[in-house]
Amino acid sequence: MVANCPEQCDSTEQVDQCSPEFDGLLHVGPTEMILEMPACSVGSHCEPKGAELYDISRLDRINTGFEPKSSSSCQASASVCSGIPDDHNFKESSSSRISLASNQPHSTLVDPDFVENYFKNSRLHFIGTWRNRYRKRFHSSSDGFRDKSSCLNASAVVHKTAIIHVDMDCFFVAVVIKNHPELQDKPVAVCHSDSPRGTAEISSANYPARDYGIKAGMFVKDAKARCPHLVIVHYDFGAYEKVADQFYDILHKHCNKVQAVSCDEAFLDVTNSRVEDPQLLASVIRKEILDTTGCTASAGIAENMLMARLATKTAKPDGQCYISPEKVNDYLCELPVRVLPGIGHVLAEKLKKRQIETCGRLRVISKESLQKEFGVKTGDMLWNYSRGIDNRHVGVIKESKSIGAEVNWGVRFRNTNDTQRFLTNLCKEVSLRLQGCGVLGRSFTLKIKKRRSDAGEPIKYMGHGDCENLSHSITIPMATDELDVLQRITTKLFGYFQIDVEDIRGMGLQVSKLENTDNVHQRNSILSWLVSTSTKDREQEKFTNHTKHNDIVGELNCEGDRGQLCSNHAGPSVRSDAGLSAGVSGSRQGVILPPLHDLDVGVIVSLPPDVIAEINDMYGGELTSFISKYKSDMNMPAMSVDSFEGVTAEEKECHPSYLVQSNKFPFDIKYGDEETPIRPFSAPVSENIAVMPSSLSQVDHSVLQQLPQDLREDILEFLPAHRRLESVPDALLNPSENQTGSPQFVSTNELWVGNPPLWVDKFKLSCCGMLNLFAEMYYRSGHTCHLSSILQRLFCEQRVPLDVGTNEWDDAVSCLCELVKQYLELKIQTDIEEVYVCIRLLRRLNERSKLFGLVCDSILPHLQASFGENYGGTLNVSSVKD
DNA sequence: ATCCTCCCCTAC
DNA sequence: TAAGGTAGGGGAGGAT
Ligand SMILES: Nc1ccn([C@H]2C[C@H](O)[C@@H](COP(=O)(O)OP(=O)(O)OP(=O)(O)O)O2)c(=O)n1
Ligand SMILES: [Mg+2]
Ligand SMILES: [Mg+2]
Numbered sequence: 001m002v003a004n005c006p007e008q009c010d011s012t013e014q015v016d017q018c019s020p021e022f023d024g025l026l027h028v029g030p031t032e033m034i035l036e037m038p039a040c041s042v043g044s045h046c047e048p049k050g051a052e053l054y055d056i057s058r059l060d061r062i063n064t065g066f067e068p069k070s071s072s073s074c075q076a077s078a079s080v081c082s083g084i085p086d087d088h089n090f091k092e093s094s095s096s097r098i099s100l101a102s103n104q105p106h107s108t109l110v111d112p113d114f115v116e117n118y119f120k121n122s123r124l125h126f127i128g129t130w131r132n133r134y135r136k137r138f139h140s141s142s143d144g145f146r147d148k149s150s151c152l153n154a155s156a157v158v159h160k161t162a163i164i165h166v167d168m169d170c171f172f173v174a175v176v177i178k179n180h181p182e183l184q185d186k187p188v189a190v191c192h193s194d195s196p197r198g199t200a201e202i203s204s205a206n207y208p209a210r211d212y213g214i215k216a217g218m219f220v221k222d223a224k225a226r227c228p229h230l231v232i233v234h235y236d237f238g239a240y241e242k243v244a245d246q247f248y249d250i251l252h253k254h255c256n257k258v259q260a261v262s263c264d265e266a267f268l269d270v271t272n273s274r275v276e277d278p279q280l281l282a283s284v285i286r287k288e289i290l291d292t293t294g295c296t297a298s299a300g301i302a303e304n305m306l307m308a309r310l311a312t313k314t315a316k317p318d319g320q321c322y323i324s325p326e327k328v329n330d331y332l333c334e335l336p337v338r339v340l341p342g343i344g345h346v347l348a349e350k351l352k353k354r355q356i357e358t359c360g361r362l363r364v365i366s367k368e369s370l371q372k373e374f375g376v377k378t379g380d381m382l383w384n385y386s387r388g389i390d391n392r393h394v395g396v397i398k399e400s401k402s403i404g405a406e407v408n409w410g411v412r413f414r415n416t417n418d419t420q421r422f423l424t425n426l427c428k429e430v431s432l433r434l435q436g437c438g439v440l441g442r443s444f445t446l447k448i449k450k451r452r453s454d455a456g457e458p459i460k461y462m463g464h465g466d467c468e469n470l471s472h473s474i475t476i477p478m479a480t481d482e483l484d485v486l487q488r489i490t491t492k493l494f495g496y497f498q499i500d501v502e503d504i505r506g507m508g509l510q511v512s513k514l515e516n517t518d519n520v521h522q523r524n525s526i527l528s529w530l531v532s533t534s535t536k537d538r539e540q541e542k543f544t545n546h547t548k549h550n551d552i553v554g555e556l557n558c559e560g561d562r563g564q565l566c567s568n569h570a571g572p573s574v575r576s577d578a579g580l581s582a583g584v585s586g587s588r589q590g591v592i593l594p595p596l597h598d599l600d601v602g603v604i605v606s607l608p609p610d611v612i613a614e615i616n617d618m619y620g621g622e623l624t625s626f627i628s629k630y631k632s633d634m635n636m637p638a639m640s641v642d643s644f645e646g647v648t649a650e651e652k653e654c655h656p657s658y659l660v661q662s663n664k665f666p667f668d669i670k671y672g673d674e675e676t677p678i679r680p681f682s683a684p685v686s687e688n689i690a691v692m693p694s695s696l697s698q699v700d701h702s703v704l705q706q707l708p709q710d711l712r713e714d715i716l717e718f719l720p721a722h723r724r725l726e727s728v729p730d731a732l733l734n735p736s737e738n739q740t741g742s743p744q745f746v747s748t749n750e751l752w753v754g755n756p757p758l759w760v761d762k763f764k765l766s767c768c769g770m771l772n773l774f775a776e777m778y779y780r781s782g783h784t785c786h787l788s789s790i791l792q793r794l795f796c797e798q799r800v801p802l803d804v805g806t807n808e809w810d811d812a813v814s815c816l817c818e819l820v821k822q823y824l825e826l827k828i829q830t831d832i833e834e835v836y837v838c839i840r841l842l843r844r845l846n847e848r849s850k851l852f853g854l855v856c857d858s859i860l861p862h863l864q865a866s867f868g869e870n871y872g873g874t875l876n877v878s879s880v881k882d
Numbered sequence: 883a884t885c886c887t888c889c890c891c892t893a894c
Numbered sequence: 895t896a897a898g899g900t901a902g903g904g905g906a907g908g909a910t
Contacts, residue, residue, distance in 0.1 A: 171894095
């Protein structure tokens with residue numbers, strides 16, 4: 001039927017066997033299938049050509065861990081290499097890096113670079129991260145299918161869908177032994193250990209080994225028990241990567257609809273292929289894979305992805321199989337349900353309990369019944385799959401929704417130093433992966449495997465054994481990929497766990513709510529919030545009119561609004577309804593420094609030398625002399641914001657300071673009543689939220705006096721640098737004195753009166769203080785900014801977690817801390833001193849919030865009193881079996 | 883209904 | 895001795 005492939009494969013002969021006869025179900029075995037292969041082609045021309053071939057780490061920082069040297073490391077233990085002649089070039093990359101000195105040489109207790117070394121040697125890490133490397137390597141070519149090239153003969157006939165599924169045979173073994181013909185017929189497996197008592201896992205076993213019942217995932221001791229002469233070979237991740245690349249190069253060459261499944265497996269939609277016969281195409285592809293890689297692949301051909309995948313199983317090893325539509329029913333009838341993709345041991349077990357072990361039996365159950373029992377989608381899947389129905393389409397890999405790293409092996413800790421070091425390394429890994437993928441994340445989940453109280457040392461060496469799975473998560477307002485932010489977050493999250501570190505058997509950090517790095521500055525920077533009045537008004541409308549806020553995100557910020565942000569005449573910091581037109585000038589690139597004479601020398605000189613130096617640089621070195629001049633004059637510049645000098649009446653009337661002064665400041669906001677208090681951050685978004693005291697100077701002194709000594713000292717430390725607060729220290733230092741020389745605006749805001757528990761005050765101080773500082777900062781920055789609109793953004797976009805179960809204090813601080821970070825990124829030098837003060841205060845407060853886990857004991861009762869036993873809602877406990 | 887969050891399950 | 899990761903699908907249950 002098929003004589004020749006059109007192109008380079010004229011040696012292909014497998015033809016006849018491939019015709020869809022024989023009841024439409026064809027299994028072409030190796031002997032029939034394989035063409036005469038020059039003996040040398042298996043062994044000779046696919047040698048690793050050099051180290052650079054292994055350097056997959058350059059593709060992407062994701063692959064930390066598969067660098068050339070380690071990737072093919074054949075470790076020192078001679079016995080492990082038993083199957084391989086010593087003089088063979090295979091061991092050129094051998095290196096012995098393992099110290100056998102210690103008690104537990106492969107635990108977090110001993111190795112400071114444990115995470116890195118672990119990932120270098122983890123097969124699951126390799127296959128788990130492969131997809132991202134593929135994404136990167138074939139990004140341009142797989143970015144949507146190009147139909148034109150695939151439809152060369154589409155004008156003629158509308159073909160029936162034809163799917164090919166290709167999968168390499170015993171991939172990890174095949175790649176390693178491809179140059180060792182003497183091993184081809186022996187039972188061979190890839191494993192870290194060759195010990196007959198070892199608990200290392202078999203990664204892949206070749207087909208001779210499978211005859212002994214050896215399977216991937218099995219302990220090597222069990223494999224050896226079944227087959228004592230089983231040959232164990234080492235991993236060679238660099239070689240796997242290289243063969244996978246060759247594999248996909250070939251697939252892409254023959255088909256433009258390729259869906260990668262894994263490093264050794266893909267679906268092809270060959271409906272519109274130039275090659276009319278999918279079976280011929282499959283054989284051509286398989287031959288080319290063998291010629292190029294020296295490894296065999298099997299293929300399944302069918303009308304849909306499900307049947308193609310099942311056909312591959314039948315085809316293996318080194319064969320191909322076509323399942324015609326007529327044969328689908330017969331094929332499935334006796335097929336164990338467990339074989340269907342998507343049915344794992346849990347689902348299979350549930351079905352078995354209902355006497356359902358084959359697809360034929362499954363078909364008897366009604367769809368409704370299946371959906372009721374297993375859920376709508378799963379029920380649908382079971383019903384369809386048992387009939388060979390699969391409506392999925394071959395498609396490109398979608399952009400990733402989450403990125404994470406975890407280690408559940410070799411994890412043993414003695415103290416929090418150990419855990420901190422480990423978490424830092426985990427953060428490093430995750431940060432690099434985020435950067436490698438060009439994304440930032442907003443949601444972070446820390447997972448911990450905790451040894452069950454009744455579980456002893458695991459059977460598996462350095463394994464996790466029987467564990468509870470615990471997790472906490474948090475969402476921050478500003479997406480990040482930065483190591484230090486990640487560390488703060490993980491430290492905080494870790495604090496939520498109440499756990500004896502010695503019980504920890506594994507930890508992982510997962511990041512979701514990913515945003516593209518390229519788009520983030522446009523979308524999320526503070527700059528983007530300082531949009532022109534007209535845009536802002538439009539958005540305000542949206543916020544009030546829409547109940548679904550998320551829709552708005554994408555529409556924010558026309559490019560035209562950017563770069564027209566800054567105003568030298570500030571509008572009010574706090575007023576949600578002000579329709580002030582902002583004079584606008586300046587842009588992110590061209591930040592205009594305030595004139596030297598606008599700087600408050602009193603503030604400047606109170607800054608640390610390095611910051612002064614920095615500002616001095618900004619002014620081309622003129623600042624120093626300016627300061628000297630002022631010092632000699634002994635006349636401080638009088639330009640105070642609060643004096644409202646040189647400010648238009650309109651602006652003045654909007655300024656919070658003025659509003660307070662003239663008793664127009666709406667202090668009467670209430671956060672619920674006494675019986676049902678509403679926390680500030682969970683209060684409904686309204687103007688009131690923005691109506692806070694306009695600066696820390698409004699804080700009621702009696703409240704300040706209540707604060708713990710160390711917190712007061714912190715505040716004191718910052719006060720001198722802030723003009724508005726210059727008069728406060730006296731009151732703080734002399735709490736008994738009445739408030740002469742008190743700040744300009746002493747609040748009667750009820751938020752600050754009364755005598756609530758101390759932690760509440762700290763919380764309020766941090767929230768209100770930060771908001772106030774922000775209001776002030778914006779005012780001084782010369783930007784028009786409606787604080788309420790910022791807050792609305794934060795709340796409406798749900799960038800601040802409002803759920804009970806997260807610590808509001810932490811949330812407020814981390815939220816605002818991120819804001820300040822963004823603010824700093826803008827490098828608005830106008831207000832560097834305020835920013836500096838904010839940063840330091842935030843940092844201190846944030847450090848406190850990190851302590852949450854430690855002070856948990858004192859706070860928890862309050863939280864529980866407020867929120868009931870549900871507090872800790874983010875603490876999720878579930879179980880995992882060994 | 884449709885969303886979101888916190889899990890478990892699955893595949894390689 | 896030994897490297898039990900990774901990411902998407904989807905169910906349960908609550909909020910809207
Ligand atoms: N539990 C597992 C499953 C797979 N793998 C690795 C080794 C395999 O070689 C590779 C590909 O997985 P396959 O399921 O395709 O298995 P093989 O290619 O080894 O065998 P087969 O011929 O059945 O495809 O992934 C692994 O390390 N551990
Ligand atoms: Mg395979
Ligand atoms: Mg596979």
